[in-house]
Amino acid sequence: MSKTFSLSKLLAGVATGLVLAAATLGATAPAAVSAEIKVGEINSYSALPAFTEPYRKGWQLAVEEINASGGIKGDDLVVISKDDGGKPGGAISAANELVSRDGVVLLTGGFFSNLGLAISDFAKQKKVFYLAGEPLTDAITWSQGNKYTFRLRPSNYMQAAMLAEEAAKLPAKRWATIAPNYEYGQSAVAIFKQLLQKARPDVEFVTEQWPPQGKIDAGAVSQAIASAKPEAILNVTFGADLVQLVREGTTRGLFKDVSVVSFLTGEPEYLDPMKGEAPVGWIVTGYPWYAIETPAHDAFVKAYQAKFDDYPRLGSVVGYAEMMMIAAILKKAETTEADDLVAAAEGITVDSPFGPIEMRAIDHQSTLGAFVGTTAVKDGKGVMENFGYRDGADYLPSDEEVKKLRPQD
Structure with missing residues (x-):
């Protein structure tokens, strides 16, 4: 009887101890941590910081706003970012690591067109959703387009159509071209x-x-162009190449009495470093952030300046809009499986600092547009003037034309 009593007493004591321990653990345990949805981002940060650093700030601002407003269906959006070094091999290695090791649900980013095509092919082979932010080659949505690849920025075709519209008004008949010898320039x-x-x-x-x-x-290029005696020049160079071309061309009188039409030159990333040496009167695509007066853009600029104590560049807009579109797609999709993300992305409409944009289902190209104007120098700085926003939807081919340009998925 005494043994039975002792055993019962022992069991009761153990039970009481377990209850107390559980209560204690419950009182001191940390609050539940929300789940995470991981996105893989790849870009040429070390190769072209002038564009990619503002771009990074743009998507960081967007992620902060997304998570502050409830994240993705209550889960935090987390971005795992990698530098591809400006090389296709680096981009593919980064994509492999992000998908196989880091467990991201999709890929985004890319700057150079040849790298964007490499990531796009990876996405096709691995059946991974990819939103290309910056790569401008038309091949990424047309000749080499695939089910899993989408593109945010206005393409070469779209920007060329905007610039050709203005170029056609010039009296010039003899044209020369200057462009970097890789996919984008070609x-x-x-x-x-x-x-x-x-x-x-x-x-x-x-x-x-x-x-x-x-x-x-730049000296040899300027001399070769001048010897052909063109009446107008198409320029596609950017970054340090553009600075050198403008400096040498101006010194040699290349641009005197010659019209110039130029991709990207009005973007602050490329216009600002030239300061008072910026070209005057060039017809360009760009981003006159200092003179755009719309509620959506004003809100973006205020938030960006408050967080970074700096003004936005075009890369900032691209990074911000890229992540906002990803958030909208993730919220709309039934799951994070690639096919569900594709279904959610096709035809989706998202607000951006430039206004609402749509991701076309026919070719996976967004309708984000660009500003077109002319360059000038004011107060020792290069600026855009006489500019207007061109809605990307107005500069895209019809569905019938796209069907001829793009392989069927």
């Missing part, structure tokens, strides 16, 4: 020539210069 020149000659059959292209990206010999 694609931009080809489509501009096609669109301008369609609008102006009397136009001829008398010479082309193809300097290697990042290694332009």
